[in-house]
Amino acid sequence: MAPQNSAFSNILFSIVLIFILCYNSYCCRGGTTTTSLDLHPTNEKPSDSNNEQGEILRFGGINNGHTKVSAKRMMSVADFGAKGDGKTDDSKAFLKAWKKACSSKNAVDLVIPKKKNYRLKPATFKGPCKSNITVKIDGAIEASADRSDYKRDVRHWIIFKKIQNLVVEGDGTIDGNGNIWWKNSCKINKSLPCTHAPTCFNDDEQALTFKECNNLTVENITIKDAQQMHLSFQKCLNVEARNLVVTAPEKSPNTDGIHVTGTQNIKIINSVIGTGDDCISIVSGSRNVQATNTTCGPGHGISIGSLGTGNSEAHVSDVMVDTAILNGTTNGVRIKTWQGGSGNANNMSFQNIVMYNVKNPIIIDQNYCDQDDPCDEQKSAVQITDITYKNITGTSASEVAVYFDCSKNYPCQHIVLQDINLVRDEDGKTAKASCKNVKLTQVGKVSPGCSRDLKEWFLKSTEEEEEKEEDIGHDQVVYYTDH
Numbered sequence: 001m002a003p004q005n006s007a008f009s010n011i012l013f014s015i016v017l018i019f020i021l022c023y024n025s026y027c028c029r030g031g032t033t034t035t036s037l038d039l040h041p042t043n044e045k046p047s048d049s050n051n052e053q054g055e056i057l058r059f060g061g062i063n064n065g066h067t068k069v070s071a072k073r074m075m076s077v078a079d080f081g082a083k084g085d086g087k088t089d090d091s092k093a094f095l096k097a098w099k100k101a102c103s104s105k106n107a108v109d110l111v112i113p114k115k116k117n118y119r120l121k122p123a124t125f126k127g128p129c130k131s132n133i134t135v136k137i138d139g140a141i142e143a144s145a146d147r148s149d150y151k152r153d154v155r156h157w158i159i160f161k162k163i164q165n166l167v168v169e170g171d172g173t174i175d176g177n178g179n180i181w182w183k184n185s186c187k188i189n190k191s192l193p194c195t196h197a198p199t200c201f202n203d204d205e206q207a208l209t210f211k212e213c214n215n216l217t218v219e220n221i222t223i224k225d226a227q228q229m230h231l232s233f234q235k236c237l238n239v240e241a242r243n244l245v246v247t248a249p250e251k252s253p254n255t256d257g258i259h260v261t262g263t264q265n266i267k268i269i270n271s272v273i274g275t276g277d278d279c280i281s282i283v284s285g286s287r288n289v290q291a292t293n294t295t296c297g298p299g300h301g302i303s304i305g306s307l308g309t310g311n312s313e314a315h316v317s318d319v320m321v322d323t324a325i326l327n328g329t330t331n332g333v334r335i336k337t338w339q340g341g342s343g344n345a346n347n348m349s350f351q352n353i354v355m356y357n358v359k360n361p362i363i364i365d366q367n368y369c370d371q372d373d374p375c376d377e378q379k380s381a382v383q384i385t386d387i388t389y390k391n392i393t394g395t396s397a398s399e400v401a402v403y404f405d406c407s408k409n410y411p412c413q414h415i416v417l418q419d420i421n422l423v424r425d426e427d428g429k430t431a432k433a434s435c436k437n438v439k440l441t442q443v444g445k446v447s448p449g450c451s452r453d454l455k456e457w458f459l460k461s462t463e464e465e466e467e468k469e470e471d472i473g474h475d476q477v478v479y480y481t482d483h
Helices: 002-027 091-102 463-469
Strands: 055-063 066-076 085-089 107-112 117-120 123-126 133-137 140-143 156-161 166-169 173-175 206-211 214-219 222-224 229-234 237-242 245-247 258-261 264-274 280-282 286-296 302-307 313-327 331-337 342-358 360-365 383-396 400-405 412-424 432-436 438-447 476-479
Touching: 066 091, 091 107, 091 117, 091 123, 222 229, 229 237, 258 264, 258 286, 264 280, 280 286, 280 313, 286 302, 302 313, 302 342, 313 331, 331 342, 331 383, 342 360, 360 383, 360 412, 400 412, 432 438
Parallel strands: 066 107, 085 117, 107 133, 117 140, 123 156, 133 166, 140 173, 156 206, 166 214, 173 222, 206 229, 214 237, 222 245, 229 258, 237 264, 245 264, 258 280, 264 286, 280 302, 286 313, 302 331, 313 342, 331 360, 342 383, 360 400, 383 412, 400 432, 412 438
Antiparallel strands: 055 066, 438 476
């Protein structure tokens, strides 16, 4: 019996020793019961049993006897054959990487590596995907310089479509290689016809497009020299675009910086934009749009529209532009609509804005006509109502700093000018306002303001309008003038 007792004692001692070692390992690290166990040693590659490239699994901790497991995959386009030498077409490799990432059951970081230049033809990255994807653009992506590569789709280069919870971020660059197209634009070469093709640029072509994406974040990237529009959000919901830099030469045609169409609940934060067209353009179907801390110039300013082209119906509402600097732009804050359109543009605020040498700092143009031939006068128009301009200061490059050219049949309604101080940029001359067919309120110090002393103006002569005027404050007036 003695040998058996000795063996039993040894076994018991071993169990106790193992328990003590385990306890010290897991429980005596600052009193925590949490552990992080890497299933893949640092000198080993993850198992490829599920063909999962770059997968990393970690135990997140032990709680009440239940082990929490989180999983995230790391992929690089280089793993799928992308060269990044600036010459090779890497389109197929990118699409293969996307297909793998989109089909993953675990969240994915899809990396475009640093110090590489990836050349791409037009490509569409489609959802829906099985899990969340973060695209980390750390290197450079450049559009193909071969114009024949765009025969199938002359309006888009890179599209992300129907994806939930997508994040696109990084300190890399997306280069549209637009210089090969601009010289063939009808707006540069007047001998070319303006039709829907890459040589024409009719406000359709986009370099980077997000279409029907929900809960989208785009941040920190640089987009430059787009074929036309740089960054477009189409029919998206819940978008944050932060810390973006968008650049193109001042004379590049139709190179809008950020274009918003049919999109709701979008925030554009801390953007620096200098292009050949609108820094930010907001068109029909867009609602709840906020643009804060925007630096714009060169370019055509921040625009609502154009709206109502081709006698179409258009709706834009609930827009706030807050805290912006516009430097040397053609326009400042602008609303532009075509005659013959219908619908409305309403509930908008432009506030805390500084202008430097801006040609048209504040402008509403309901007679917009971007064509060679004069536009025929039409009775219908997009109704513009409830627009506030507040705390806007700076210098105007033209004599007229405030310009309201509204429709006779659908005059601009409930326009507010509050605390406006705009002066001429040359020799301290006083700037002027031109106000046509607009009902407005002026609050605080407004210079220049729509004057009561205009030589050609008259109040609408219907009894209904006269009754309304009895309730209007002393600084509100209706203008119908060709001043």
